[in-house]
Amino acid sequence: MTESLLRVRDLVVEYPVKGLRRAPFRALHGVGLDVDAGETVGLVGESGSGKTTFGRAVLGLAPVTSGSVRFRGREIGRLSRSARRALATQIQVVFQDPYTSLNPSLVIERILVEPLLAQRVPPDEARRRVRDLLDQVHLPADAGRRLPREFSGGQRQRVAIARALALDPALIVCDEPVSALDLSTQARVLGLFREIQERTGVAYLFVSHDLAVVRHLSHRVAVMRAGEIVESGETRRVADDPQHPYTQKLFLAAPLPDPQAQRERREARRRLRSTEGARP
Amino acid sequence: MSEPALVAPAAVPPAALSGGLRRLLRDPLGVVALGWLALVIVAAALARWISPHDPDEPSAGDILAGPSASHLLGADGSGRDILSRLLHASQISLAGAALTLLVAAVLGIGAGLVAGYYGGWTETAGTWAASLIMALPGIVALLALRAVVGPSPWTTMAIFGVLLSPAFYRVVYAAVSGVRHELYIDAARVAGLSDARIIGRHVLTVVRAPAIIVAAAVGSGAIALQSGITFLGLGDPSVATWGGMLNDAFANIYVAPLAVAWPSLAIGTTCVALTLLSNALRDALERTGRPRRRTARAEDAADAAAKEPVLTHDEPPGGAALLDVRDLVVAYPRPDGPARRVVDEVSLSVRAGEVHGLIGESGSGKTQTAFSILRLLPAGARTSGAIVFDGTELSGLPAARLTRLRGGAIGYVPQEPMSNLDPSFTVGSQLVEPIRAHLGHGRAKARTRALELLERVGIADPARTFDAYPHEISGGMAQRVLIAGAVACEPRLLIADEPTTALDVTVQAEVLDLLRDLRDDLGMGVLLVTHDFGVVADLCDRVSVMRHGRVVETGPVDAIFAEPRHAYTRALFDAVVATGERA
Numbered sequence: 001m002t003e004s005l006l007r008v009r010d011l012v013v014e015y016p017v018k019g020l021r022r023a024p025f026r027a028l029h030g031v032g033l034d035v036d037a038g039e040t041v042g043l044v045g046e047s048g049s050g051k052t053t054f055g056r057a058v059l060g061l062a063p064v065t066s067g068s069v070r071f072r073g074r075e076i077g078r079l080s081r082s083a084r085r086a087l088a089t090q091i092q093v094v095f096q097d098p099y100t101s102l103n104p105s106l107v108i109e110r111i112l113v114e115p116l117l118a119q120r121v122p123p124d125e126a127r128r129r130v131r132d133l134l135d136q137v138h139l140p141a142d143a144g145r146r147l148p149r150e151f152s153g154g155q156r157q158r159v160a161i162a163r164a165l166a167l168d169p170a171l172i173v174c175d176e177p178v179s180a181l182d183l184s185t186q187a188r189v190l191g192l193f194r195e196i197q198e199r200t201g202v203a204y205l206f207v208s209h210d211l212a213v214v215r216h217l218s219h220r221v222a223v224m225r226a227g228e229i230v231e232s233g234e235t236r237r238v239a240d241d242p243q244h245p246y247t248q249k250l251f252l253a254a255p256l257p258d259p260q261a262q263r264e265r266r267e268a269r270r271r272l273r274s275t276e277g278a279r280p
Numbered sequence: 281m282s283e284p285a286l287v288a289p290a291a292v293p294p295a296a297l298s299g300g301l302r303r304l305l306r307d308p309l310g311v312v313a314l315g316w317l318a319l320v321i322v323a324a325a326l327a328r329w330i331s332p333h334d335p336d337e338p339s340a341g342d343i344l345a346g347p348s349a350s351h352l353l354g355a356d357g358s359g360r361d362i363l364s365r366l367l368h369a370s371q372i373s374l375a376g377a378a379l380t381l382l383v384a385a386v387l388g389i390g391a392g393l394v395a396g397y398y399g400g401w402t403e404t405a406g407t408w409a410a411s412l413i414m415a416l417p418g419i420v421a422l423l424a425l426r427a428v429v430g431p432s433p434w435t436t437m438a439i440f441g442v443l444l445s446p447a448f449y450r451v452v453y454a455a456v457s458g459v460r461h462e463l464y465i466d467a468a469r470v471a472g473l474s475d476a477r478i479i480g481r482h483v484l485t486v487v488r489a490p491a492i493i494v495a496a497a498v499g500s501g502a503i504a505l506q507s508g509i510t511f512l513g514l515g516d517p518s519v520a521t522w523g524g525m526l527n528d529a530f531a532n533i534y535v536a537p538l539a540v541a542w543p544s545l546a547i548g549t550t551c552v553a554l555t556l557l558s559n560a561l562r563d564a565l566e567r568t569g570r571p572r573r574r575t576a577r578a579e580d581a582a583d584a585a586a587k588e589p590v591l592t593h594d595e596p597p598g599g600a601a602l603l604d605v606r607d608l609v610v611a612y613p614r615p616d617g618p619a620r621r622v623v624d625e626v627s628l629s630v631r632a633g634e635v636h637g638l639i640g641e642s643g644s645g646k647t648q649t650a651f652s653i654l655r656l657l658p659a660g661a662r663t664s665g666a667i668v669f670d671g672t673e674l675s676g677l678p679a680a681r682l683t684r685l686r687g688g689a690i691g692y693v694p695q696e697p698m699s700n701l702d703p704s705f706t707v708g709s710q711l712v713e714p715i716r717a718h719l720g721h722g723r724a725k726a727r728t729r730a731l732e733l734l735e736r737v738g739i740a741d742p743a744r745t746f747d748a749y750p751h752e753i754s755g756g757m758a759q760r761v762l763i764a765g766a767v768a769c770e771p772r773l774l775i776a777d778e779p780t781t782a783l784d785v786t787v788q789a790e791v792l793d794l795l796r797d798l799r800d801d802l803g804m805g806v807l808l809v810t811h812d813f814g815v816v817a818d819l820c821d822r823v824s825v826m827r828h829g830r831v832v833e834t835g836p837v838d839a840i841f842a843e844p845r846h847a848y849t850r851a852l853f854d855a856v857v858a859t860g861e862r863a
Contacts, residue, residue: 046785047755047784059466059470060470061466061469081475082474084469085473085474086472088472091470092470093470095463095467096463100462100463101463101464101466102467103464103481105485106481114468114471114473114481115471115472118471118472118473118474119472163467163471166471182642183641183813183856184851186855209784212856250785250786252789253788254785254789254814255789255814257817257841257853258817258841259817260838261817262814262817269789
């Protein structure tokens with residue numbers, strides 16, 4: 001069997017803490033995860049669980065203390081800055097906040113040609129590709145001449161997706177890409193993610209705190225808590241029959257948009273809490 | 281000499297730069313300063329051709345002569361023409377100031393960019409060096425170094441540049457480290473851009489405006505200092521300088537007092553022009569409109585939207601309304617055109633013991649509705665309509681009586697728990713204060729009450745939380761503390777603005793449980809603002825769906841979830857269903 005597109009094993013990330021002889025803060029305690037070509041893996045967790053750090057480590061934006069991050073069989077955990085740049089054509093990102101992930105002073109076209117020019121695509125060709133990209137994310141062709149502030153959150157996130165797609169990557173790390181958006185916008189942007197995957201076969205590492213969003217998009221799910229993966233597996237299996245108590249708690253805590261079903265879920269959560277005993 | 285007082289300006293979007301230039305040209309002080317500086321520069325450049333005399337040619341007959349046709353500004357103690365010397369001296373003064381500026385800018389901006397962008401040891405080294413240079417007494421260091429390297433005016437000015445470089449370093453470092461963690465910088469790195477390109481494209485633009493402002497101030501300081509040094513006779517006596525001329529005129533002040541005026545004016549006006557220019561630049565470049573988040577367009581639509589009737593679901597008759605809002609309008613005047621209505625004829629009621637959900641997307645006016653009940657709208661908002669709480673009309677109530685109601689009979693739970701606790705006071709003191717103010721309890725009794733409340737909201741160790749500072753507790757804990765504060769005086773109505781949006785789902789579930797228990801215990805009515813249908817389904821008895829400032833549908837939760845009638849409500853439900861399972 002061939003190796004996964006992305007194969008992470010025993011990943012440890014530590015951040016130095018200011019002050020002499022202070023122990024570094026360990027954000028990830030030996031995490032392992034695979035992403036296959038063309039598949040979506042959801043990484044769910046609450047704030048501080050380390051899910052964003054995991055995504056940043058894959059992107060080379062967080063320091064890998066130990067463990068391995070292999071991409072297409074090649075170790076990429078501790079690359080030099082220049083070796084890392086070469087990976088831009090393979091691994092891309094869509095960040096959470098569409099307001100700060102686009103430089104406010106550059107027009108959309110300049111934002112989008114940037115990664116292309118960095119890969120020495122001729123400027124004319126790059127501009128042609130940008131028009132094509134805008135079309136792919138369903139933005140009007142004249143969007144390129146406008147500044148990010150002229151767009152709504154959902155449209156900005158489409159620009160960010162177009163930037164990620166510019167180099168035709170094999171993997172896109174999506175860090176909470178819809179959590180800053182309104183509900184109806186969320187649904188449309190998620191639809192776009194799926195549509196792009198069906199067309200290009202790109203794989204997503206989809207980091208989110210929102211179980212509904214992850215469940216909607218992911219083939220497989222991993223649940224993180226306090227820097228460790230507590231449970232992972234096929235989305236349906238994890239969602240319908242969670243094994244780990246934390247996963248159960250997490251799924252039962254998310255309120256359902258249906259008063260009757262939510263009453264039942266609330267009762268189930270109460271039962272789980274009482275079986276847990278007095279533990280907070 | 282002391283350093284020019286500089287305040288690190290906020291990052292200016294560079295698109296504002298050309299706009300800033302236009303604004304500068306509309307500022308009369310800026311235009312005058314700019315014009316004067318241009319004149320001085322042109323005069324200095326053309327000195328050789330426009331000077332009426334050789335600046336170094338003494339004339340025994342004209343010693344200390346007053347202004348005349350041949351010597352427009354008179355002659356100095358050696359009979360040299362003052363105007364010609366002034367013009368030639370301006371070359372030295374300007375070139376010296378330019379050298380200082382160049383050295384200070386290259387060193388300061390370069391170090392600031394590196395330290396701000398890379399951080400780590402470069403940051404430590406840069407900040408340490410800048411602090412060291414700033415701590416040096418400038419004039420003393422300059423005189424000492426001059427003794428070592430000789431009297432060349434150029435070395436003096438270059439050293440002065442080094443001494444002033446922290447001015448650039450500090451603003452550049454502050455601006456760059458401000459954007460270093462921006463996501464678009466990370467995105468550029470992931471996109472494979474080299475560091476040089478990222479700095480050139482994304483970072484330098486942020487630095488441009490503050491650096492220009494600093495440059496004008498540093499230039500003014502450089503001219504003043506250079507004149508001071510040559511006035512003290514520390515310059516090269518064979519070259520005409522403003523300071524040297526002032527020195528010469530000063531020696532003869534009793535014989536030819538007017539001669540002092542010319543170099544003083546040259547130094548003074550040039551420095552003042554640079555300082556005014558710096559101020560005008562700061563005003564022009566920093567007074568830039570913040571990028572407007574969209575909402576505007578959605579709310580504009582409220583004006584145009586056809587006033588369709590509110591779809592109301594039947595409901596069993598309940599008790600009397602605790603809060604009754606009728607035809608509430610909140611509008612903000614616009615400089616151009618009619619006032620913008622963010623809340624448009626909203627009516628809703630909350631009964632005792634029930635939770636009324638107000639749901640909508642961003643910009644729908646739901647928070648504005650909640651705020652207008654509490655009268656917490658920003659200045660400039662105009663409201664109309666009736667807000668009746670427990671038989672009292674709130675909108676006409678004097679401020680003092682409303683203040684007694686807020687925190688007393690009406691409690692409020694905000695969205696962001698952390699930013700609603702003052703970081704410099706303990707949790708306990710922030711709870712005790714309102715209890716004392718509203719219930720008139722003594723210190724000890726208020727403390728007991730606060731501890732009871734903390735226990736009531738499910739905090740495991742109330743005494744410890746009581747003594748903790750806000751940064752020592754988690755977000756969920758902080759929200760419990762705020763809820764404890766809101767229910768401290770057993771309010772009859774609780775207004776909760778997205779009380780769980782900032783919280784994790786497991787914490788959210790607990791906070792929703794808490795709100796439900798409190799409602800049951802205290803029998804209070806709750807107005808719950810949210811964007812989450814799950815929260816509505818979990819907690820609310822009735823719900824109003826808002827869009828573009830209007831309520832489009834209202835009724836009991838079960839009825840609306842079972843059979844949403846308005847197209848917008850259905851679209852929202854579809855969006856929720858669409859985030860169901862992957863096929």
